[in-house]
Amino acid sequence: MALHRVNTDDYQDQLHAKAKRLAEAYREFTDLEPELFPSPPIHYRLRAEFKVWHEGGVAHYAMYRQGEYKKPFIIDTFTVGSELMNQLMPKVLEAVNSSEVLRKRLFSAEFLTTLSGDALITLIYHKKLDESWEREARALQEKLGFPILGRSRKQKMVLERDFVTEKLDIDGKSYQYKQVEGSFTQPNGHICRSMIQWAKNACGQNSNDLLELYCGNGNFTIPLSENFEKVLATEISKVSVNSAQENIQVNGINNLDIVRLSSEEFTQAIDKVRPFRRLAHIDLDSYSFDTVLVDPPRAGLDEDTCAMVARFPRILYISCNPETQLENLKFLSRTHRIERFALFDQFPYTDHTETGLLLVRK
Structure with missing residues (x-):
C-alpha cells in the first residue's frame, strides 16, 4: 500500500478513471x-x-514508499487498515516499548483481522x-x-492459535472460514463479499457440476x-487445502470435494496423461462439468491450463492482474465471448485492478 493516509474526496473520481482505463484495455x-x-x-x-523501525531505543511502525x-x-x-487493526496497533506498540524482551530484535509486526471482529498479531524477530x-x-x-504468535528463523511459537475465523x-x-496465518486470504473483506455474490449471480442455478482451480481455503467454492x-476443486497449498476441508465441514457442505493438485497436474489428470494417488478416491468421469472457475496467481493461466478450460461451456475467470488475463x-x-465483466476495487488509491469475467462458448 503506497499511502497510510488517503484523501477520500478523490475516491469516486479515481474509481471511475480506473474503470475507464479497464474498459479501454478490454475493448x-x-x-x-x-x-x-x-x-x-x-x-x-x-x-x-x-516493518518495525528502532530509533533511540524506541520501536516504531514503518513502511516503504513505492520505489524507495x-x-x-x-x-x-x-487509515486503510481495518478499525480493529487501528485499535490494536498502538496497544501492541506500547507493550513492545515497555518490554525489552518484546522489543529487542523485533523487525516486523503483522496484523490479520476479519469483518466478524477476530484478530491475530504476529511478531517476527531476528532472535x-x-x-x-x-x-x-x-x-x-x-x-x-x-x-499473539511469535516467529523467528526456523521457529514458530503459537501461544493460542495461528488462525482467525471470518x-x-x-x-x-x-x-464461516478458517484463515490461517501466512496463507492467502482476500485482503479486502468487503470486496471479497462482493466478488462471491457476483460469482454466484453470474453462475445462477445449475443442474450440472462445477470445477474450480486455485480454490484456496474454499472462499468461492463453499x-x-x-x-x-x-463441485470438484483443486489447490496446491497443503495449508489451504486443510483449511478448506475444515471450512467444508463447519459449513455443512456435502457436494464438494477438494484435492491437492496444481492446475498443471489436474490438466494432466483430466487428460489421462498420468494417474495421481491424490485423486484415487475421485471418479472424474462421474462429473458433468459445464462451468469452470479460475482465480489464478498474477502470472495467469499457463498454456496447457488455458487450453483445458477452453473446453468448458462457461468460464468464470477472476483475476488480480488484467495484463495476464x-x-x-x-x-x-477464439471459442468464448464475454457475457459479464466486473471491476472489483480491492486496493483503492492504487493502480491495482481486480476483474471478473463470465465467458460463454460462442
Missing part, C-alpha cells in the same frame, strides 16, 4: 462497460505487515524466542484479548457449491 474483446464494485474508502484492509526501499518512513496511523519472550507475549495476549454474509446466508449439483483472452476469445 478488443468486449464492448461491455465493467460492473463497478467499490470499496469502503477507509478501513478496508484486513491484513497488513509493518532503502529507508522506511515512520507511521502513526494506518530465538525463549521462555521469557513467551511470558511477556502471553501477558500481552491476555491484555489484548486476541492471540464470517461472511452472502445473499442472506452466513458462511458458497458456489449451492448453485451446482457437485488479457493475454489469456487472446486464446480464450
Whole structure:
C-alpha cells in the first residue's frame, strides 16, 4: 500500500478513471462497460505487515514508499487498515516499548483481522524466542484479548492459535472460514463479499457440476457449491487445502470435494496423461462439468491450463492482474465471448485492478 493516509474526496473520481482505463484495455474483446464494485474508502484492509523501525531505543511502525526501499518512513496511523487493526496497533506498540524482551530484535509486526471482529498479531524477530519472550507475549495476549504468535528463523511459537475465523454474509446466508496465518486470504473483506455474490449471480442455478482451480481455503467454492449439483476443486497449498476441508465441514457442505493438485497436474489428470494417488478416491468421469472457475496467481493461466478450460461451456475467470488475463483472452476469445465483466476495487488509491469475467462458448 503506497499511502497510510488517503484523501477520500478523490475516491469516486479515481474509481471511475480506473474503470475507464479497464474498459479501454478490454475493448478488443468486449464492448461491455465493467460492473463497478467499490470499496469502503477507509478501513478496508484486513491484513497488513509493518516493518518495525528502532530509533533511540524506541520501536516504531514503518513502511516503504513505492520505489524507495532503502529507508522506511515512520507511521502513526494506518487509515486503510481495518478499525480493529487501528485499535490494536498502538496497544501492541506500547507493550513492545515497555518490554525489552518484546522489543529487542523485533523487525516486523503483522496484523490479520476479519469483518466478524477476530484478530491475530504476529511478531517476527531476528532472535530465538525463549521462555521469557513467551511470558511477556502471553501477558500481552491476555491484555489484548486476541492471540499473539511469535516467529523467528526456523521457529514458530503459537501461544493460542495461528488462525482467525471470518464470517461472511452472502445473499442472506452466513458462511464461516478458517484463515490461517501466512496463507492467502482476500485482503479486502468487503470486496471479497462482493466478488462471491457476483460469482454466484453470474453462475445462477445449475443442474450440472462445477470445477474450480486455485480454490484456496474454499472462499468461492463453499458458497458456489449451492448453485451446482457437485463441485470438484483443486489447490496446491497443503495449508489451504486443510483449511478448506475444515471450512467444508463447519459449513455443512456435502457436494464438494477438494484435492491437492496444481492446475498443471489436474490438466494432466483430466487428460489421462498420468494417474495421481491424490485423486484415487475421485471418479472424474462421474462429473458433468459445464462451468469452470479460475482465480489464478498474477502470472495467469499457463498454456496447457488455458487450453483445458477452453473446453468448458462457461468460464468464470477472476483475476488480480488484467495484463495476464488479457493475454489469456487472446486464446480464450477464439471459442468464448464475454457475457459479464466486473471491476472489483480491492486496493483503492492504487493502480491495482481486480476483474471478473463470465465467458460463454460462442
